[in-house]
Amino acid sequence: MLPFQYYNIIDAIVYLVAAIIPAYFILKSRNSINNNNNLRKLTIILIGFILLQVIYHIVGALGFRLLAKGFLEPLSMAALLLFGVMYLISTLKTKNNNNNRRRNLRHDKYI
Amino acid sequence: MINIFENNNTVSSYYFLHSMNDLTLILSLIPLIIFIWLAVRSKSIKSFQFQISIFIAVYILGTIIENSNRIAIFSTLPPNIGSQIHVGSAIFFTIMMWFRFYYAEKRGKKMIESDIDDNDDKSTKRSNNN
Numbered sequence: 555m556l557p558f559q560y561y562n563i564i565d566a567i568v569y570l571v572a573a574i575i576p577a578y579f580i581l582k583s584r585n586s587i588n589n590n591n592n593l594r595k596l597t598i599i600l601i602g603f604i605l606l607q608v609i610y611h612i613v614g615a616l617g618f619r620l621l622a623k624g625f626l627e628p629l630s631m632a633a634l635l636l637f638g639v640m641y642l643i644s645t646l647k648t649k650n651n652n653n654n655r656r657r658n659l660r661h662d663k664y665i
Numbered sequence: 666m667i668n669i670f671e672n673n674n675t676v677s678s679y680y681f682l683h684s685m686n687d688l689t690l691i692l693s694l695i696p697l698i699i700f701i702w703l704a705v706r707s708k709s710i711k712s713f714q715f716q717i718s719i720f721i722a723v724y725i726l727g728t729i730i731e732n733s734n735r736i737a738i739f740s741t742l743p744p745n746i747g748s749q750i751h752v753g754s755a756i757f758f759t760i761m762m763w764f765r766f767y768y769a770e771k772r773g774k775k776m777i778e779s780d781i782d783d784n785d786d787k788s789t790k791r792s793n794n795n
Contacts, residue, residue, distance in 0.1 A: 575766045635692050
């Protein structure tokens, strides 16, 4: 076994350990009544990124370098990009809502 | 045509891998910029945005060094250092997730800062604390 294959296996295990947390949150939010849809979507995208990383490292360890580096790694990065964009949109939306609420509160006070 | 399921070392697959590495780099740079911008706005080292931007930065560094046969400066580095940096970034990511989970459970807070959460939750928490 080559050294880079060892590193790939370690990476896959470490990412699997990280995937436990978002997976737990998805399972937990399934049961709760008060669902936060944005946070749930973000968690699903994050777990998608982590699992793609796991698959990429396993495939890399098996020796399919072209499939791993040429397809799975860019795909996992696309998932991370989606996560970043969704996070940005949610943050900006929430800030806009906050500002609107503050404005309305001020307006109500003046009245 | 390149068969991605085969492990061949032809010239065409070499160029294909290099172009895909460049694509990966571009794809990972965009979320890095987004999270750095959000981290600067949040003005806190403890924020999720700051920590994930460190993870992405280390990951990108690992990727650049791993594909360093085109850059002369990195060719002097010991072999597999790129893979080792990748392992380091993965460990950092995992520790970050578990620590955030541990402290969120301990303090009864949410794992990701409340920018995304509903404001109603915040106000109910405040009223409960008062």
